[in-house]
Amino acid sequence: MKPLLFSLLESSIFSFQKLSTTHCCTIKCGYMADVYVSNRILDSYTKLGFLSHAHKLFDEMPERDSVSWNTMISGYTSCVRLESAWRLFTSMRRSGCKGDGYSLSRLLKGVAFAKRLDLGQQLHSLVLKGSYECNLYVGSSLVDMYAKCERVEDAFEAFQEISEPNSVSWNALIAGFVRLRDIKTAFWLLGSMEMEGTVRLDDGTFAPLLTLLDDPMFYSLSGQAHAKVLKLGLEQEITVRNALITSYADCGSVSDAKRVFDGLRGSKDLVTWNSMIAGFSKHEQKESAFELFIKMQRTWIETDVYTYTSILSACSGEEHEIFGKSLHGLVLKKGLEQITSVSNALISMYIQFPTGAIKDALSLFESLESKDLVSWNSILTGLSQKGPSEDAVKFFRCLRSSDIEVDDYAFSAVLRSCSDLATLQLGQQIHALATKSSFETNEFVTSSLILMYSKCGVIENARKCFEQISSKHSTVAWNTMILGYAQHGSGQVSLDLFSQMCSQNVKLDHVTFTAILTACSHTGLVQEGLDLLNSMEPVYKIRPRVEHYAAVVDLLGRAGLVNKAKELIESMPLGPDPMVLKTFLGACRACGEIEMATQVANYLLEIEPEDHFTYVLLSHMYSDLKKWEEKANVKKMMKERGVKKVPGWSWIEVGNEVYAFNAEDRSHTLCQEIYLMIEDLTQEMQWFDSDNEFDDQASLLGLNPY
Template sequence: MKRLGFLFDGYTFGSMLKGIAVGSGLMQGQQLHSDVVKMGFCDNVYAASALLDMYAKCSRVEDADKVFKYMPEKNTVSWNALISGYAEIGNLQRCIELFMSMEMESMRVDDATFAPLLTLLCDDVFYDLTRQLHCKITKHGLQHENTVLNATITAYAECGCIEDANRVFDNADGSRDLVTWNSMLAAYLDHDLEECGFDLFLEMVRLRMEMDAYTYSSVISSCFGDAEQSLGKSLHSLVIKRGFEEVTHVSNVLISMYLKSSTQSVDDALKVFEHIDVKDYVSWNTILTGLSQVGASEIALRLFQKMHNDYLVIDHYAFAAVLRSCSDLATLQLGRQVHVSVVKSGFEGNEYVASALIVMYSKCGIIEDARTSFDASHKGSSVTWNSMIFAYAQHGQGKVALDVFDEMTKRNVKVDHVTFVAALTACSHIGLVDKGLDFLKTMETKYGVSPKMENYACAVDLLGRGGRLMEAKELIKEMPFEADVTVLKTLLGACRACGDIRFATEVADRLIELDPGDHCTYVLLSDIYGYLKRWDEKASVKRLMREKGVRKVPGWSWIELKNEVHAFNAEDYSHRDCREIYRALEELTNEIR
């Protein structure tokens, strides 16, 4: 246009700057800024507003503010662009200052004024401010504008007031779009109100709404555990029917759902993974993390090897997941190779990778290398400290573990409930019962950490190992919540240590009532009867297992040979070389004799 001699005006510059802002083309924007100045359009409100919007969207909000400062005439678009720019970098104070200035100058506000402000109100301390803005929104008649409506629902939910979010949603009948429904759905699910979330989703289905990938991924992400497994599979069918199985994000959530639902759903997760055409790093991290968490570590290692062979980018999440798998299988040689890759990739200092390295070396029996990994980490949060305390505790070095705890508190590293699980475990391993109980009592008063179920379970184990079963019973009665399966199993183990078969039977009955399909309860009770040589009762437990269709899950062992992990259990004939293996085992047995 310049070459052909066309005349520019404020609208020409405004249109070009809008295009540049969308593409974040800062250099081109700065060149146009120079042309705006040269041609005398700095005073043009349309061109100047587009200019400051361009700077804001290119993350140069200070430059946007300078343009704004020298504008002789400002309109609502100018103010909104600057508020949006500061909202993008999270500067709530400056956003509020600009909003108050708008009001003082009697500038007209609209939905684009309030929406950026509301996105910054993401904590319960902002509840009063959210209400004040909501009142102003209503005063200006903007409560049914979709951008403001949706942002208000999210703001109330983020402030912890789901009732207000629900009230806004209910009052918006007739003004809701898909984002409104998705916002309310996310609010319910973020507050662990899965039943309300599922009901809302079913209402969307009943209304025949055209749902998007976000809707499905939100509701699928809340389907975990055996109770929701059938619902998760139904949603998977619906995803396929609606054509969203090709969306990578939805497939990633399906993988996570299957691996969280049950150890029996590994094959379903793998099928979803294999059918993803474009796997992103989240796809790989989700499958690796999920497999390591459900104990399918051999498969996780094979997939990691494929990642490595295909020269895919491996990040700290993938390294942490594969190191957990190495820990499960105690594959020291492979773990060391992964450690070399970690160092080459620059992730040795990452707290999650360092934590996984500590656990891996600890489980492989090399506590010195675990300590070396700990020393090389950044140690800025509790993650690596907790792992190191656990490692020393599990190696029977309880005193060293407590020394690490003391060092952690001296450095003012923020402790959490996991820190105290580790500290209590250390006390349990070296018989410091009173010291452990003191940790439990002072968690909240001295360290500001509320005890959780795991902490009480550790304390019960501590008392059981110390032969103080009556105190363990009293502690469970004094807990601020109902004892779960973990606490009761720990108590059952304490009954065995103390030889209290009558109470053990009561606890076992309660456990069977809570989870009749868990083989661990029956096995533990059977072992107690066997320990006390009460063979008739031991046989009756086995009969009860048969009647209820409960089978003992066999234990597995692993051996690492030439970077390949072989898994087997008792009397296992599944390996292709089983005859040679048993022949060698027989020869070794004869030599031992």
């Protein structure tokens, strides 16, 4: 009968119904008193995850041995129920059954997962007391526990106690140093492991190491690691392949990542697809990311949260709006809308769509039940970029009143809103809060402080913030300071700062050149600006973008060199861009080049018939030249096409409150008093102008009115 029961147990381990039937047969036949039989049933229950049934059986067992206790302890640790496992271990020791190497190693695994260093140290003392430190499995578990608790020195000591460490021991130690991003030691251990010669390097060795290679500076090292993987015949190990895809993508070589991805013909798992989609998204290869996502859908691989956060991050700009909304529909269909990370990705996506989509982002934010700091920062960033900026200030106040701690991104976003509002008093208060929270020297917060003080007209305070920055090689802070001086008409100071950036080896980027070319434009430094544009690619290895050409067109337009600006546009390798053409249109208007302006405006009206900018600028130009009929035609065209001028908004800070209004706005509660005051001020200005006119006429006649 016993062999039949064992056969039933072997077949029933994957079926709870069969196991229950076998358990009943065992009781009926009177075999439950046999410890071996009971342990087999107990083990089957724990492997299926039915711990309540297992524990009930365990309690009913008339006799238990160390296997019974270890089976239950292992079951609880496997299901991440450390407290239950710990209570059992304590009961086991009190019952007189001392823990052995197996029970200690299983408990150490549970402690490692929970990162309970205090419990791990207690177990270590029991390991020493029982002389188990040389035991391979206990020793490896100790190494793993200390490594996961980020105590790598203790992990190394435990490792040295193992007489003959295996690959599990080595991999646990290497993973500990990987967790601390100690690249030098991790790869030194890899070399030592290889030199040892007795242990084979496997997928558990390389997969963690490859996660460290996540910067373009490590591209060569990634290639070497890949070569070693091929040499050892590990190229078909899925975990290694997935790690290689991520590593190559993070190092900037999406083509190598794609080559590895394509090499996995029939063995791609969910992580493989997610890694490749994330690689495409990170490197702005959005169309490739979309194609791969659609292909993934056709392979019937079940998508997860990470799939959607990766693909949603690729959706930005008006051209991706339809695809992004379709993805939102899929998220709703799968019931993932309340997953915080997915909703955060959706909020960020809607923020990057045209201005009207900010309402959708706000709606998502409000409906999200579990908001984290990323949720708040995403909506704050959106409001600071697309406004209304006063709402960003209100949200910042709400964030501060919540239980979530404010970080540097939140401070940076609200300070940018203060910059747009030019609210010096509010900006100073937030500066004080940032100082109190120890974020004053953070490069992003400092850059936002520089911008805020610059836009509020206090360039001296902006410079003080710049001087106090902790990282003197922060490109963002240098760019902001250069732009600040540019907006204040101090182009020469901006050029001096640019020279200092070069001499101090601060990394230059495309924003640096946008800032310095703006400085040249606002100060009339024509030759300097042209020289900088021409030297960008050959000297600084930065290819000029549309915004750089627009800045130089503005520079030439301000200097009255409209024909040179036209020549520059015609020589652009990028082709005529609306941003550059609008800048050129403004230059034509300023210089009174009516024919050239009309040609440019007509072209812009063809490619962007819905944009109000060209209509308004053309209308103003006709007004300047008193061409009323042409102006009336422009207004008629706007009406026929349904184009409306977007009203400009103004802000004013009174009594620590920010008020927003536009032309002829009557929404304020004190609007009657405000308009009476405006009327009085207008009359005073008119009187002052007429008085000055009399003075000017009297001086021309040689009279002294006083």
